[in-house]
Amino acid sequence: MPIITCRDVALQFTNDQTPVLDQIQLDIQEGEFVSILGKSGSGKTTLLQLLGGLLSPTKGVIKVLGRTLTSPFDEITYVFQKPILLEWRNVLENVLIPLELKRKPNQDDIDKAYQVLSAVGLKQHVTKYPHELSGGMMSRVTLARAFLMEPKILLMDEPFSALDAMTKEQLHLVLLKLTQQFSTTTVFITHDITEATYLSDRVVLLGGYPAHVKQEFPVTFSRPRSKKLTFDSRFIATTKQLYDLIEGLEDDEKD
Ligand SMILES: Nc1ncnc2c1ncn2[C@@H]1O[C@H](COP(=O)(O)OP(=O)(O)OP(=O)(O)O)[C@@H](O)[C@H]1O
Numbered sequence: 001m002p003i004i005t006c007r008d009v010a011l012q013f014t015n016d017q018t019p020v021l022d023q024i025q026l027d028i029q030e031g032e033f034v035s036i037l038g039k040s041g042s043g044k045t046t047l048l049q050l051l052g053g054l055l056s057p058t059k060g061v062i063k064v065l066g067r068t069l070t071s072p073f074d075e076i077t078y079v080f081q082k083p084i085l086l087e088w089r090n091v092l093e094n095v096l097i098p099l100e101l102k103r104k105p106n107q108d109d110i111d112k113a114y115q116v117l118s119a120v121g122l123k124q125h126v127t128k129y130p131h132e133l134s135g136g137m138m139s140r141v142t143l144a145r146a147f148l149m150e151p152k153i154l155l156m157d158e159p160f161s162a163l164d165a166m167t168k169e170q171l172h173l174v175l176l177k178l179t180q181q182f183s184t185t186t187v188f189i190t191h192d193i194t195e196a197t198y199l200s201d202r203v204v205l206l207g208g209y210p211a212h213v214k215q216e217f218p219v220t221f222s223r224p225r226s227k228k229l230t231f232d233s234r235f236i237a238t239t240k241q242l243y244d245l246i247e248g249l250e251d252d253e254k255d
Helices: 044-049 089-095 108-119 135-148 165-181 192-201 229-232 231-255
Strands: 006-012 021-028 034-035 059-064 076-079 152-159 185-189 202-207 212-218
Touching: 006 044, 021 044, 021 212, 034 044, 034 192, 034 229, 034 231, 044 059, 044 152, 044 202, 076 135, 089 108, 108 135, 108 165, 135 165, 135 202, 165 192, 165 229, 192 229, 202 231, 212 231, 229 231
Parallel strands: 034 185, 034 202, 076 152, 152 185
Antiparallel strands: 006 021, 006 059, 202 212
């Protein structure tokens, strides 16, 4: 049974004449890594917010873990495009925030926080404050914070879009390792076709007016994936196939 299902989902903002999203049908399997691609303004963030229970559909039903989603569930963790860190708290204290919203962290929680901080490469920086961190380090903090909660479902909205190529590459590896370690089902929004191919089991293309799922594109490379995969001719061919598919859909929409 899928861990997330969308059936006939539509979303219309209150003051709009037409819905942004309509007739969204989507199944996401447990442990799957799904990327959502679509042009700017197509409704990717809106869809992610629906999956996170931050918005409610105007029509249709979203089920997560078999339950109808009406508000954010504990099993879902959301990573926003811009790292949101509290300036007056150090790295460790920022990582502990979501846990503190539930209960007072105990020594086990703090040990776990050190483990995830180590996994994201921040072991030496736990006492630094946000103003002392690079953009990449801030993204690492948000990853550590997300995985401290051992999320069943992780929703990520272009989390690496502002980073340089090398930092992005490093964080891809960290993300792949952690999603595998925690068997996390991940929905990932990106504009980067290579990133989508590298990370995903499946790419969902959103398009049309109102937007709906235009195509689903399976990516079957075995895991664990190493950075070398991106130089493999099969990888380059798959990325090109996906690129052509997106171009084709965009041309259709112009007609
Ligand atoms: N709170 C809101 N109220 C009204 N309209 C909104 C709201 N949020 C988003 N929209 C509109 O919904 C449409 C889809 O926006 P959304 O941010 O979901 O697109 P996107 O595909 O994520 O875009 P981008 O790739 O540029 O981030 C846009 O036309 C946007 O203006």
